Amino acid sequence: MEETGTRSGGRQRATLRTVAQATGLAITTVSRALAKDPRIAAQTRELVAEAARAQGYVPDRAAQRLRTGRTKVVQLLLSLDHEFLGFTHDLLGGLTDALQGTGYSVTLFPDVMHADRMTAVRTIVENRLGDGIVFNRTEPFDPRVRYLTEQGFPFVSHGRTEFTTPHPWVDYDNEAFARAAVARLAYKGRSRILMILPQDRFTFAQHLRYGLVAACRERGLTWETPEAVSLSTPATEVAAFLRQRLAAPDAPDGVVCVGEVAAIACLSAMADLHLHPGRQLDVVAKRASAIFDLLRPTVDTVFEDLWEAGRAMGRTLLRSMQGEAADALHVLQAPKIEFKTHP
Amino acid sequence: MEETGTRSGGRQRATLRTVAQATGLAITTVSRALAKDPRIAAQTRELVAEAARAQGYVPDRAAQRLRTGRTKVVQLLLSLDHEFLGFTHDLLGGLTDALQGTGYSVTLFPDVMHADRMTAVRTIVENRLGDGIVFNRTEPFDPRVRYLTEQGFPFVSHGRTEFTTPHPWVDYDNEAFARAAVARLAYKGRSRILMILPQDRFTFAQHLRYGLVAACRERGLTWETPEAVSLSTPATEVAAFLRQRLAAPDAPDGVVCVGEVAAIACLSAMADLHLHPGRQLDVVAKRASAIFDLLRPTVDTVFEDLWEAGRAMGRTLLRSMQGEAADALHVLQAPKIEFKTHP
DNA sequence: CAGTGAATTTAAAACGTTGCAACTTCTCTG
DNA sequence: CAGAGAAGTTGCAACGTTTTAAATTCACTG
Numbered sequence A, B: 001m002e003e004t005g006t007r008s009g010g011r012q013r014a015t016l017r018t019v020a021q022a023t024g025l026a027i028t029t030v031s032r033a034l035a036k037d038p039r040i041a042a043q044t045r046e047l048v049a050e051a052a053r054a055q056g057y058v059p060d061r062a063a064q065r066l067r068t069g070r071t072k073v074v075q076l077l078l079s080l081d082h083e084f085l086g087f088t089h090d091l092l093g094g095l096t097d098a099l100q101g102t103g104y105s106v107t108l109f110p111d112v113m114h115a116d117r118m119t120a121v122r123t124i125v126e127n128r129l130g131d132g133i134v135f136n137r138t139e140p141f142d143p144r145v146r147y148l149t150e151q152g153f154p155f156v157s158h159g160r161t162e163f164t165t166p167h168p169w170v171d172y173d174n175e176a177f178a179r180a181a182v183a184r185l186a187y188k189g190r191s192r193i194l195m196i197l198p199q200d201r202f203t204f205a206q207h208l209r210y211g212l213v214a215a216c217r218e219r220g221l222t223w224e225t226p227e228a229v230s231l232s233t234p235a236t237e238v239a240a241f242l243r244q245r246l247a248a249p250d251a252p253d254g255v256v257c258v259g260e261v262a263a264i265a266c267l268s269a270m271a272d273l274h275l276h277p278g279r280q281l282d283v284v285a286k287r288a289s290a291i292f293d294l295l296r297p298t299v300d301t302v303f304e305d306l307w308e309a310g311r312a313m314g315r316t317l318l319r320s321m322q323g324e325a326a327d328a329l330h331v332l333q334a335p336k337i338e339f340k341t342h343p
Numbered sequence C: 001c002a003g004t005g006a007a008t009t010t011a012a013a014a015c016g017t018t019g020c021a022a023c024t025t026c027t028c029t030g
Numbered sequence D: 001c002a003g004a005g006a007a008g009t010t011g012c013a014a015c016g017t018t019t020t021a022a023a024t025t026c027a028c029t030g
Helices: A018-021 A027-034 A042-055 A059-069 A087-099 A117-126 A142-152 A174-187 A203-220 A234-246 A260-272 A306-320 B016-023 B027-035 B042-055 B060-070 B087-099 B117-126 B143-151 B176-186 B203-219 B236-246 B261-271 B308-321
Strands: A073-078 A105-108 A132-135 A153-159 A169-172 A193-196 A221-223 A254-257 A282-287 A300-303 A330-333 B074-078 B104-108 B132-135 B157-158 B169-172 B192-195 B222-224 B254-257 B280-287 B298-304 B330-333
Touching: A018 A027, A018 A042, A018 A300, A027 A042, A027 B280, A042 A073, A059 B060, A073 A087, A087 A306, A087 B104, A105 B042, A105 B087, A117 A132, A117 A142, A132 A142, A132 A306, A142 A153, A153 A306, A169 A174, A169 A306, A174 A193, A174 A254, A174 A282, A174 A300, A193 A203, A203 A221, A234 A260, A254 A260, A254 A330, A254 B117, A260 A282, A306 A330, A306 B280, B016 B027, B016 B042, B027 B042, B074 B087, B074 B261, B087 B104, B087 B308, B117 B132, B117 B143, B117 B298, B132 B222, B132 B308, B157 B308, B169 B176, B169 B308, B176 B192, B176 B203, B176 B254, B176 B280, B176 B298, B254 B261, B261 B280, B298 B308
Parallel strands: A073 A105, A073 A132, A132 A153, A153 A169, A169 A330, A193 A221, A193 A254, A254 A282, A282 A300, B074 B104, B074 B132, B132 B157, B157 B169, B169 B330, B192 B222, B192 B254, B254 B280, B280 B298
Antiparallel strands: A105 B104
């Protein structure tokens, strides 16, 4: 019933053969002409181009892929369990943006819950499901990075590793973020800094911690990074934790929020305790969307441009797929500091 | 340099031929055995299955696609300009969830900015870029729906149309949402209701308006739906508009927010005017994530489960791709009313 | 024991593309 | 004017799969 074979529309699907017949040339010639092969006479090239356009010829992806082994597909490993607000959206936007017009399309490879992260990567490589891989939540000695590097398979990670062999990555300078946040809090006269970190196994947790500790030491401030909660903890639990912590006698007077959800959780805890930013304590948050313009009370924010990160990843991956050496393939995004309240 | 031909790993890639050689059977037999074709003796089937597993055989997508014309790809039309918070993430999650294990993968087909929405759909159909299409922002006489129905191409829309010919869709009952919201506001003693609608051209704008108007009429309340702003308006502009409108002498005393961003904008405007929900006016918002649990002050919400919507779309599309008639292929999600503050 | 038909298996032909090796032309050199 | 060589074009063979049509085997009937 669904088996039409020839798709509706009546007319024959345009292939190299139909174009060849129309021009009286051989299939090979047509193929080459369309590939702008210099061996084909310029005149012939134009003739072919014309005929192809007239027929609305579009090369068949499946056939190309079968023949060449290239898929023209970028596989995006998506962790869909919890999210840093808007993360998926912006990263996706930037990524597809960068790939626009290159012939590559983005396919989602969902992290099956609780499955080993390596399985996904291995499946993609072994079954040639794509020409390149994009992933995030990178770990210091991420096995995916090791494997893909060994295989010589193009990829780009969001986040760095601690491998000595270079590999393509795009990252946000979280250390600088932490430093800037602490500096801001110090400027406001705060001295007991609390920061909720990502799960310890992610590389950027280390960067944040390092920035926090270094900046606090330099200034003689104290710091704390609660073990009980992380950025992966459900936001309501984070809020509950903070409600308790901020009510304690030795409560911190400065909080750094590394995500929008965490920031909102923090604000909610403060509201419940009738604490106000600028009064009993101050807050600096990482901002990835326009939402902070709307939150009341307002807090200081440092911007992380995820759309741009996505674009950088797309561009980096393209270069990696073109065989460029990994040495130069990194982008470190600088925090955009733009504190609203005037110093 | 990248042209290895045979992928690293040394061993030959497993194909039907290698399995055939290993078992001493013909390629055809192997193909059939793996497809569980009853014509093949059960004993042979097992033999083949065993050999295939031993070699780690996985069918080549490109070859299957070339041969059968089926891509095993679902194309997702994503509008990436602005977003209802978390929309992309949850919908994507549900969709990939539903497609898990079916052999289908989800590919993003980004709406090229300002390009005719039809182009995307036509490209996909004409170039066989997928076996099915998923899209949102459906319009009452959406040309994509008309075209795909005509072509007999499987799809599912998020949102209904007003065509008489049935087609597969998944939608949230926005009329019921509007009614519930108004009922709630009326219960709280409010009588002048304001609701910011989506852009007029989307079907769900009509549903919302209808629900609003009907519910207000039934109860003798007044209503307003500002022309100047919509859900597509940048949130800061919405906030600015509301700051002005809520300060006016004839200000509404009940606001219905059809999205989380709109709700936050509304709360921000109220905070700026020192208005408090429950005092000068009340707010009911549509909730799609856990974020409202953290916002202060709290407001009444009605839940729209976007993850579930994504799953429903996936399941519906699967059935549509299996050739099932469109008559039964709809899912109307009921609003989950769960007002926190006790009546 | 020839003949029938069911039960299995198989060879060969596609699907649309690209790469290799060859084949024409044609122009130019010696 | 033979021959070399460039310039342009072509046929054929894959890539790995499914499908059509045909072949083989086998048990059983008459």
